[in-house]
Amino acid sequence: MPTGKARSARTPATPPGAPYNPSYGGRVSLVTSTLRPVTDADLQDFRTRFDQLGLYLQEQVKFDDRWVLLLGGRYDKSRADIDNRTTGVDKNVRDEEFTWNAGLAYLFDNGLTPYFSYSEFFLPVAEVNGRTGDPFEPEEGEQWEAGIKYQPPGFDGSFNLAVFELTQSNVRKNTSGGIQTQLGEVRTKGIEFEAVANVTERLSLTGSMTYLDAETTKSPRANERGKTPSQVADRMASLWAVYTFRGGPLDGLALGGGARYTGNSWGDNTETMEVPSYTLYDAMASYSWDAIKLQLNATNVTDKKFVATCDYYCWYGNRRNVTASLTYSW
Incomplete structure (x- = not known):
């Protein structure tokens, strides 16, 4: 190719x-x-065969009616055979890794639940480096998260505030010339807030806000160190509302609408090409009678033309999209 x-x-x-x-x-x-x-x-003509086997075990226990503990482990083994049928050079890659995750939460009587979690991940990559021709190293990483959930007594809803840090190794990105290589290490710190509330019997609200601070902490290329990698928006937010009619001639009708905001991001790994922020609006209408539900969903209702992301190359986001569905439940 x-x-x-x-x-x-x-x-x-x-x-x-x-x-x-x-x-x-x-x-x-x-x-x-x-x-x-x-x-x-x-x-060049490449033929690739990739196989992966994963075994995992997870257990969640509750003790003393207050504490909730989650423990899990996973073992992965992968094989990738990458044959260049043009040059006759074959690459045989064998990877294996054990990862684990854990979480601990405490349940208070007033609806507060503080928690802490830790997890690791492992992702084999069946591709070759565009510059060196060598197989990519597996993507690996770890994440910790601390937060607090709150479900007020007598209130049909919940709130969640969390801080987290994600460290990723061997992240794949495009560099100059559009050639895909791997960064050394990317560290992302963030704060996230989520809220879900049935304000009344008819009105429900869902909202979220996220702030991210991503940085390339290790890289074989000096001009990428300390910079924000491509395709990472610094801020994201969304709000969605649904109003359902109860009784009367409009009984069974539900109308929904909301907005999604994505902040600025970079189109390269050296912070030289900025991708502007954008806001999109969505809508929904459904009608239910007995066991039948007819629903109409529309995303990007204003048919906004925008650049969604860049990684040396840029991609336009989806224009207006309208789908209809008919479901029957029994």
């Missing part, structure tokens, strides 16, 4: 001095990173 993204172009058969009477020859493909014609050396 090409080492960079290829695009099609036409090669002029007449001198550039005849712009109003051009004559075009055959089509050629250009490598985007260098704008040179694609040669046979750029075209």
